[in-house]
């Protein structure tokens with residue numbers, strides 16, 4: 408049996424009297440797009456934060472490639488290969504595309520100029536940024552030194568996904584990547600997500616948009632009341648089934664209420 412690339416068991420996270428995660432299990436398989444769906448407040452964001460270092464669970468374990476990890480911060484998770492693109496994009500609008508892509512992981516010049524003078528290797532960063540964007544078909548962006556604030560919402564989201572794809576060698580987490588976008592821009596981002604998948608990188612997609620979830624996902628993790636209710640195959644279930652499971656209107660076969 409294939410081993411999950413990222414998994415969690417029995418995660419618990421309490422905020423005072425609210426139990427955001429209530430003995431939750433989670434599994435992401437290699438190369439797949441796993442959608443995570445659930446009602447508002449079901450605990451989806453908390454789950455994703457718990458596996459990516461942004462929240463430290465009160466109980467439970469997380470494993471990356473079968474090895475136990477205890478991320479204390481999102482930076483630790485990022486260094487281990489888990490990249491998260493949040494709904495509110497962590498980008499600096501006034502900085503260029505290249506600067507945004509390399510924020511926090513700038514490349515320095517080789518030798519003493521980089522080591523001692525801390526000079527940045529701009530040429531190299533620009534070349535890599537251009538390459539990464541063109542790999543993902545984002546060639547509509549002509550100038551990688553243009554400020555991110557001059558890009559459309561879809562292009563910005565594209566840069567964020569490209570940044571995650573460029574550096575998140577193991578897992579990419581996308582939190583509502585199309586929520587703020589128009590129809591055409593959403594389409595482009597959906598294609599981009601498929602391109603990233605085609606490159607073999609598994610993706611966790613949190614979304615309330617059922618058509619997008621059903622179009623992209625290989626499997627759907629249905630989250631309800633702080634835990635995984637079930638995992639469904641979008642080919643065998645309808646969107647209305649998924650919504651009914653999510654809201655508690657209906658129980659999936661084999662799950663007891």
Ligand SMILES: Nc1ncnc2c1ncn2[C@@H]1O[C@H](COP(=O)(O)OP(=O)(O)OP(=O)(O)O)[C@@H](O)[C@H]1O
Nearest residue numbers: 422425426427445446447448449450451452453454
């Ligand atoms: N930092 C926090 N402090 C206190 N309570 C929190 C905090 N973060 C989340 N919660 C609570 O935990 C529960 C789960 O929240 P979470 O954001 O994980 O849900 P969600 O499924 O992502 O919701 P949505 O779809 O609305 O974004 C909610 O009741 C929420 O109010």
